[in-house]
Amino acid sequence: MKEEIFISGRNIPHIDPHLAIWEFPISLYLFLGGLSAGILLFSAFTHLLNKDEELKGASKWAPLIVPFALAIGLFALIIDLGNPFYSWKLYTTIRLESPMSWGAWVLLIVTPLSILWIFSDLRKLFPKLNYTKLPFLFKVEDFCVKYKKQMALALIPLTIILGIYTGILLSAFNARPLWNNAILGPLFLVSGLSTAAATIILFAKSAHERHLFSKIDVLLIVIELGLIIHLIMGYYAGNEMQVEAVKILVGGDLTTLFFGFFVALGLLLPLVLEVFELMGFKVPVVVPAILIIVSGLIFRVLMVEAGQITRILY
Amino acid sequence: MRYVMVIDTLKCVGCSDCVVACQTENDVPTGYCRDWVTESVTGTYPEVDIELRSERCNHCDNAPCVRTCPTEASHIIEGGIVLVDRDLCIGCGACIESCPYDARYRHPDLGIVDKCTFCVHRVKKGQDPACVSVCPTNCMYFGDLDDSNSKVAQLLAERKHKVLAKEAGTSPNVYYLI
Numbered sequence: 001m002k003e004e005i006f007i008s009g010r011n012i013p014h015i016d017p018h019l020a021i022w023e024f025p026i027s028l029y030l031f032l033g034g035l036s037a038g039i040l041l042f043s044a045f046t047h048l049l050n051k052d053e054e055l056k057g058a059s060k061w062a063p064l065i066v067p068f069a070l071a072i073g074l075f076a077l078i079i080d081l082g083n084p085f086y087s088w089k090l091y092t093t094i095r096l097e098s099p100m101s102w103g104a105w106v107l108l109i110v111t112p113l114s115i116l117w118i119f120s121d122l123r124k125l126f127p128k129l130n131y132t133k134l135p136f137l138f139k140v141e142d143f144c145v146k147y148k149k150q151m152a153l154a155l156i157p158l159t160i161i162l163g164i165y166t167g168i169l170l171s172a173f174n175a176r177p178l179w180n181n182a183i184l185g186p187l188f189l190v191s192g193l194s195t196a197a198a199t200i201i202l203f204a205k206s207a208h209e210r211h212l213f214s215k216i217d218v219l220l221i222v223i224e225l226g227l228i229i230h231l232i233m234g235y236y237a238g239n240e241m242q243v244e245a246v247k248i249l250v251g252g253d254l255t256t257l258f259f260g261f262f263v264a265l266g267l268l269l270p271l272v273l274e275v276f277e278l279m280g281f282k283v284p285v286v287v288p289a290i291l292i293i294v295s296g297l298i299f300r301v302l303m304v305e306a307g308q309i310t311r312i313l314y
Numbered sequence: 315m316r317y318v319m320v321i322d323t324l325k326c327v328g329c330s331d332c333v334v335a336c337q338t339e340n341d342v343p344t345g346y347c348r349d350w351v352t353e354s355v356t357g358t359y360p361e362v363d364i365e366l367r368s369e370r371c372n373h374c375d376n377a378p379c380v381r382t383c384p385t386e387a388s389h390i391i392e393g394g395i396v397l398v399d400r401d402l403c404i405g406c407g408a409c410i411e412s413c414p415y416d417a418r419y420r421h422p423d424l425g426i427v428d429k430c431t432f433c434v435h436r437v438k439k440g441q442d443p444a445c446v447s448v449c450p451t452n453c454m455y456f457g458d459l460d461d462s463n464s465k466v467a468q469l470l471a472e473r474k475h476k477v478l479a480k481e482a483g484t485s486p487n488v489y490y491l492i
Contacts, residue, residue, distance in 0.1 A: 001358050007366075008330040008351040012419050021407040021420065082405020082425030089385045089404050100408045101384035174482060175378060175414040239481075312414040314479040 019176075019308035025076035027301040030166040031195070032073035033107070034188055035296070036066045037163035038196020040114060042213075044152040044159070057203035058213065060121045065199070066114040074107065099172045103165040110158050117151055120144035163189035166300075170307055177245035179307040181234050187227040188300075194220040195296035198270075198289040210285055214274045217292065221271045228263065245310035254306050262302060266295020317373070317393045317432060318459045319446070320466045320475070322491040325453035326366040328353060332445035332454065333368075339433060339444035343422050348430040349445055365492070368445065368454065371396060371417040371430035372478065372486030379409035379418065387427075393458075394487055395432045403427055414482040432456070459487075 006016075014020045039062045046052060046059040078084045091108065095101040119141060123129050131137035144151070167188030170179040197217040204210040235246035249258045270288035277283040328351050336342060336349050349370035356363045373396045380388045380396060387402035388409050398409075403426040410418045410427060418429040433443035437456075441447065446454040457464040469475075470489055477486045 002354065002356045004352055004354045006350050007328050007353045008333045008347065010347055010350040012346050013422070015410070015416055015419050019411065019416065021410045080407075082407070082420045082427070083403065084425075086404045089387075089402055092402075093384075093386050095384055095386065097381045098384045098408065100382065100406060104384060172382065173378070173412045175412050308411070311416070312479045312482050314414075 018311070020305075022080065022304050022308065024301065025080040027297070027304045029073040029077040029080075030169070030188070030300045030304070031297045032069040032076075034163050034166045034192025034300075035195045035199065035293075036069045036073070036110075036114065037159040037166075037189075038193040039063055039066050039199060040110070040117065040155050041159040041163070041193065042196055042200060042216075043117070044155040047148060047152045048156075054206075055209045055212070056205040057209050058200045060118075060125055061203040061205065062196075062200045063114065063118050064125070067111065067118065070107065070111045070114060074111070099165060099169045103162070103169060106158060106162050106165060110155075110162055113151060113155060113158070116140075116144050117148075117155065120148050160189065163192045166192065170303060173307075175312055176307045176310055177238075177241040177312065178235075178248065178310040179303070180242070181231055181238075183227055183231045183234055184303075187224065187231060190220055190224045190227060191296055191299060194224055195293050198292035201285055201289045211278060214278055214285070217288075218271060218274050218278070221267050221274075221292075225263075225267060225271075228267075241310075241313050244313065248306050248309060254302055257298065257302050258306075262295050262299045266291055266298060270295075315393045316459045316487070317395055317437065318457065318466050318470075318487045318489060319370075319373075319432070319443070320455040320457075320469050320489045320491060321368055322453040322455075322469075322473075323365050323367055324491065325451045326351075326368060327451055328366040329450060331448050331450055335444040335448040336370075336430070336433075339436075340431070342428075346419055346422070346428075348417075348428070367478075367490055369415065369417075369478070370445070370488065371413075371432075372415055372484065372488045373430075373432060374487065375485035376483060378412035378414070378482075378484060382408040382412040384408060391434070393437075395434050395437075396429075397431055397434065398427050398429065400424070400426050414479045414484060415486075 010016060042058045043063045046055045052059040078087045081087055090104040094105060164185040167185035171181055171184040174180045194217055197213045197220060200213045201210055235242045248254050270291045273283050273288040277285060330351050333347050333349055337347060340348060342348055349368060352367045352369050354365040373394055377396050380390055385402045385404055387399045390396050405420055405425040405427060418427050421428045436443060442456045446456045455466050455469060457466040459467050461467060473491045475489045475491050477489055
């Protein structure tokens with residue numbers, strides 16, 4: 001038996017008895033970052049494959065929410081800082097060893113790019129828009145239309161980095177055994193793509209587009225389930241601290257949230273519903289799509305919280 | 315030059331004088347502390363072993379807090395002391411998450427991250443850190459490990475010792491004599 005206590009009466013807020021430095025805003029930021037990355041990636045691909053008109057939901061409508069999602073995500077990130085008014089100091093240096101640093105830089109590039117990306121089609125989507133009072137916007141629009149292909153080519157690597165970054169931000173901390181799992185980056189990327197596909201289903205303008213993204217989503221959920229098995233196996237194959245850490249998800253306090261709400265209600269149920277819909281059964285597509293989106297957020301809240309409860313034992 | 319702290323767990327009585335001295339010396343916010351005393355009990359009665367440890371930032375050679383800091387606020391100065399530059403810190407908490415020793419906290423008034431500095435302001439004047447200087451049992455030692463004549467180098471050469479969470483790969487510089 002081993003028991004350790006602080007006899008000097010240490011009880012620091014947000015540190016003891018376990019860390020709670022990163023709370024809901026960080027989870028929301030990771031969720032919105034992954035969602036935005038996924039939508040932009042799908043949108044860029046539809047443009048490069050010349051399917052803009054065929055897949056209007058993916059190419060034009062869904063990206064409209066991205067600048068707002070990124071703005072809310074960044075706002076959440078900034079209010080979670082101890083020194084929000086000094087957040088610009090993130091941009092005084094680039095530190096490749098620090099995921100927080102290169103993630104901030106990628107966001108700095110992707111956020112304006114997402115605005116330019118939707119700007120090229122904005123007047124087609126909203127014909128009443130008129131820039132006559134701000135004529136320079138016509139030039140911006142011309143620029144966006146002219147360089148749309150180049151933007152799409154840039155968005156593909158940038159959004160993949162952004163999607164993976166949301167996971168690597170956590171997995172880079174070896175002091176938190178539950179986070180310190182290399183599969184977390186790919187898992188967050190796939191989860192982000194899956195929530196993006198679900199969002200595009202909500203924006204789809206034709207049955208063809210809805211079915212295509214349902215198929216993509218089915219594939220992504222299957223990959224995600226595979227990665228989750230990989231994740232859990234990784235803990236059990238790990239050292240004592242990781243075996244101890246995974247108990248929180250398997251049999252511990254967060255088991256219901258993880259297996260019940262995330263895996264069962266958020267992945268398996270929508271998977272079955274989407275397969276049924278593709279087989280021709282009448283399923284309201286909103287249901288699986290909303291389940292996937294909500295479970296994506298639950299997953300991030302869960303991982304951010306659970307990781308901070310686990311620690312290196314000594 | 316390599317500053318280390320050596321703490322004799324066999325002499326420590328767990329009085330927490332080091333904690334109070336640090337709080338006073340460094341104007342630590344009320345309710346917070348940069349060092350603390352841990353009582354570690356192993357075994358079952360009657361075969362029980364108790365170890366008392368005064369713990370703090372380990373001023374690691376391979377400091378994960380320095381690695382994960384996005385603004386270079388966490389840095390290592392000559393002698394291996396890990397410090398936080400208050401003008402650069404944005405309080406993102408990445409260093410707090412990365413520390414296996416939970417030795418950092420967010421300052422409640424300033425928003426920046428705060429922790430043990432090995433009392434660098436005293437060390438520069440040739441004095442010992444506040445915690446070391448007040449210890450009533452003289453169980454704490456501070457000095458340069460690269461100087462083979464220093465007390466810390468001699469103690470580590472003679473006595474059995476350990477560091478905390480060696481497996482985290484941080485190369486800590488606070489040693490415990492056991």
